[in-house]
Each structure stands twice: as C-alpha cells, then as structure tokens.
Ligand SMILES: NC(=O)c1ccc[n+]([C@@H]2O[C@H](COP(=O)([O-])OP(=O)(O)OC[C@H]3O[C@@H](n4cnc5c(N)ncnc54)[C@H](O)[C@@H]3O)[C@@H](O)[C@H]2O)c1
C-alpha cells in the first residue's frame with residue numbers, strides 16, 4: 197500500500213508574506229543566520245509580526261551545514277524563551293536547524309511548538325520535507341534525520357527574499373533542485389504523484405535556472421525556481437533520493453563543498469553509473485528500467501536525440517554544459533583548493549559512509565563499495 201500527503205500548507209504568489217499577519221501564534225522565535233539577521237530583508241519578516249502585535253525574538257546562531265553543537269545551542273534558546281512557534285527564515289541550513297531544534301525541544305518537554313519555514317534560497321525544498329541534514333564535524337559525517345514530525349506546518353514562498361542570492365549560490369542551489377527532481381524520478385520509491393511533481397520541477401529548471409543565474413533580478417525566473425525547489429522537495433519527500441545525495445553528503449562533510457555544488461559535480465557520473473551508459477556505449481537490445489526514466493527526463497528538457505544511447509548522452513552533456521555555464525567545476529581537482537593526497541586518502545571512508553547514508557537505499561541500481569570508490573576516483 198502506498199499513500200501520498202502534503203502536510204505543509206504552502207503560501208505562494210503575490211503578497212504571500214502577508215500570511216505572517218494572520219499566524220495563530222503569539223510568541224515567536226525567528227531562527228535565522230547572521231547574514232539574514234544583518235540584512236535589510238529582516239524587516240520583511242519582522243514588520244508584519246510587529247504590526248500584528250506578536251511577541252518575537254531573533255535567534256541567529258545558525259551556520260552552513262549545521263553541526264550538532266549549534267542545534268544544542270538552539271534547543272537551549274527555545275527552552276529558555278518558550279515560544280509557541282518557530283519561524284525559520286533562510287537557506288536549507290537554517291530550515292534544517294529549526295526542524296531539528298523544534299524536534300528536540302518538543303520531545304524533551306512534550307510541547308507542540310509550530311514551525312513556519314520561509315526559504316531564502318531556491319534549493320533544498322526543506323520547507324516541505326521531513327528531512328533535516330545535520331553534520332557531525334568530529335567524524336566528518338552528514339546525517340539526514342528523517343521524521344514526519346519535522347515537517348513544517350506552513351511554508352511561505354516569496355521570491356523577493358531570493359533576489360539577493362549571489363550567482364554562485366543560485367547555481368549550486370538550482371542544481372540541487374534538479375538533482376532532487378532527477379533522483380526522486382528515478383528512485384525505486386517513485387510513484388505517479390512524486391513523478392508529476394518531479395517532471396514539473398525538471399521542466400522549470402530547464403527553462404529558468406540559467407535565466408535566474410544570469411540575472412538575479414529576473415523576478416519571473418526567481419519565482420519559477422522558488423516554486424520548482426518546493427515541487428522537487430515534495431517529490432523527494434515522497435520518493436526519497438539516491439546515490440547522488442548519499443555521495444554528496446560525504447564530500448560536503450569532509451571538504452566543505454556547498455551541498456548543491458557537490459550534487460552538480462556528481463550528477464553526470466551518477467547518471468552514467470545508473471544507466472550503464474558512457475561515451476563508449478553501443479546500442480543494446482534491452483536497457484535497465486531507469487534508462488527509460490533518463491530518456492523521459494531528456495525529453496522534458498527538449499533533448500531527445502537519435503536513440504536511447506544518444507539521448508542519455510545528451511542528458512549528461514546538458515548537465516555538464518549547465519555546470520560550465522554557471523562556473524561549477526566539473527571535477528574536484530578543478531576546484532584548486534583540495535590536496536589530491538588528502539582527497540584520495542578519504543575515498544574508502546567516504547564510500548562506506550555513502551553506502552550507509554539513508555538516501556542511497558532508494559537508488560535505482562545497488563552500488564558496491566568498489567563502484568562508489570571508482571566514482572569518487574573519477575570525480576577527482
Ligand atoms: N532538509 C532537506 O530536505 C535538505 C535537502 C537538501 C539539502 N539539505 C541541506 O541544506 C543545506 C544547504 O542549504 P542551501 O543550499 O539552501 O544553502 P545554505 O542554507 O547553507 O546557504 C548558503 C549560503 O547562502 C546564504 N544565503 C541564504 N539566503 C540568501 C539570500 N537570500 N541572499 C544572499 N545569501 C543568502 C547563506 O547565508 C549561506 O552563507 C545543507 O546542509 C544540505 O545538506 C537539506
């Protein structure tokens with residue numbers, strides 16, 4: 197038996213932020229990072245709260261790839277202030293932190309603090325997922341915590357909050373959206389509902405990601421990518437992800453490469469591995485099931501080509517083209533700041549952690565440790 201539900205109520209379109217005036221909560225803790233709390237955009241969130249006589253406090257101690265100790269600091273702040281609602285305003289790191297903070301605070305005190313998520317990047321879709329990715333900095337591991345109790349009650353999508361995102365972050369987070377949609381679409385848990393959401397997200401990435409990268413003030417492209425991020429989040433919340441995320445988490449935890457960038461660099465390699473199609477491939481009588489999925493994705497992007505092999509190759513080429521256009525390196529060596537010996541020495545340990553990562557379990561092809569090590573080697 198399968199089921200599909202969307203627990204988070206999503207506010208979007210013109211004046212979506214006005215929902216803050218109507219919130220049925222009285223004492224609010226805004227969870228954010230120092231970038232947002234120090235920017236003029238903070239007023240976009242605090243003004244409607246002040247004008248509707250809500251009591252609030254700002255907690256801004258969130259950092260990228262949130263480590264466990266920062267979650268503990270957040271839980272202490274919540275237990276001390278005792279809010280009835282958290283409003284998370286920021287990128288995936290902020291929303292994931294708020295989810296984990298709320299979860300632990302609620303469990304410790306049997307409280308029912310609500311969570312409203314307002315994303316300021318178009319990337320993780322965290323505003324509608326039951327995932328929270330927390331980093332263990334001592335053991336260099338990123339853990340996806342998964343629980344439906346972490347789903348925010350409400351999400352507010354306002355593209356005005358994304359316009360300040362610099363091109364490199366637009367590129368990384370946009371490729372995260374595309375990776376979510378592609379992995380959800382090819383996951384062994386995919387279903388008609390998740391597929392519909394993933395297809396729309398892929399189409400939008402094809403039409404609007406480059407536009408948003410080239411002109412951050414292109415509000416139409418920004419709005420589309422903001423919606424695509426949420427659609428892809430809904431898709432993978434239902435279907436889960438795959439090896440791409442399982443491997444990207446380890447690169448992020450070990451070498452502090454931005455999450456979306458790690459995904460973008462891996463994506464061509466993962467499609468080659470999952471499809472069994474590389475530059476040397478010749479046409480075959482039969483292909484694994486996921487190959488048809490990659491062909492459908494290529495079709496959605498307008499890349500349909502001569503036959504199955506050339507179409508999957510066109511998809512891989514298009515992803516590499518997007519990475520090049522948006523200045524995302526194609527390999528770890530191209531990044532220029534990671535010593536080769538250090539990278540290679542960590543491969544066995546990263547491969548084991550990638551196999552144990554919760555995302556890898558739904559990959560369409562079961563990888564061995566040797567497969568994963570080879571992909572990490574090829575990524576150098
Ligand atoms: N929960 C999930 O379902 C899920 C899915 C994928 C990834 N993740 C996790 O989310 C995190 C990545 O999130 P992210 O990609 O959104 O990046 P992020 O939240 O780490 O933010 C990246 C940088 O962009 C800045 N930033 C955010 N909004 C901005 C704005 N409007 N203008 C200018 N700068 C802005 C931040 O201050 C930060 O320095 C990782 O920890 C990743 O593992 C979670």
Ligand SMILES: [Fe+2]
Nearest residue numbers: 320372376455
């Ligand atoms: Fe992701």
